[in-house]
Amino acid sequence: MIKNQKKATLFALLAVLMWSTVATAFKITLSYFSPIQMLLVSSFTTIVLLTCICLQQKKLHLLKSYFLNRPWFYLTMGLINPFFYYLILFEAYNLLPAQQAQSLNYTWAIALSILAVPFLGQKLSRKDITAIILGYSGVLIIATKGDLLALDFASPLGVFLAMLSTLLWAMYWILNSKNSADPIASLLLCFLLGFPAILIATPMLSDFNMPGWQGWLGAVYIGLFEMGFAFVAWLSALRYAQNTAKISNLIFISPFVSLLLLNWIIKEPIYPATIIGLVFIISGLLIQQIRSKKS
Secondary structure (H helix, E strand, C coil): CCCHHHHHHHHHHHHHHHHHHHHHHHHHHCCCCCCHHHHHHHHHHHHHHHHHHHHCCCCCCCHHHHHHHHHHHHHHHHHHHHHHHHHHHHHHHHHHCCCHHHHHCCCCCHHHHHHHHHHCCCCCHHHHHHHHHHHHHHHHHHHHHCCCCCCCCCCCHHHHHHHHHHHHHHHHHHHHHHCCCCHHHHHHHHHHHHHHHHHHHHHHCCCCCCCHHHHHHHHHHHHHHHHHHHHHHHHHHHHHHHCHHHHHHHHHHHHHHHHHHHHCCCCCCCCHHHHHHHHHHHHHHHHHHHHHHCC
């Protein structure tokens, strides 16, 4: 593929724009659907979308060989994403204000650096440790709404689930780090293998009674943009990029745009502690970015 930084920036900004809307979409949809119902519709939508993309790119034939070569790997990946990761993340959004859940979710890259120590044999540098301290200080500020001494969490379970989702997402990328298969075909295979678990869990955790058209609209939107088009756009950005660091830094726009949308669309008041905590988290992530650029 011919490198084109302008195209890369355009695709990256499209991905960032899509990711910036999903916290609002999550919260709206959860007022009509339960987390498992939302996951059922959104993941099915993603499967349809990725199937169409793979069909257009003539990649559907890859699925059989990928599964036969590594069945347990893809079964495990499918259970992590979409099943466990999104179910836990959606439940966190159900219990917490959207600004808290989405801000805490941004610490997954910090969790990645911690998990890389036992699973990939990497060592933590001083910058990694600084990033961890900053990131989790931001988590504490956001989770307590700035009342650090009281340690009064609005929803301890919600905070726990939000942080657990970051570990699952980090684990997904660690397991995927040595996977040389086509990323879109691999993602489709993960969704296909994870979907039966979602189907089985739906009547256990909720039911199939989903009459609200608003919930359907929101869940389809999530499936198309959070789980589908944003992923494809980001991959396209990285493939076109001459300088991937410039592209990667654009992701830090997303949480702040997301806060504005939450306040504008669903009228969620933005806590000062959320802004302060986000600055701590983003600072930690930027320190990691500087380290990765040098290495």
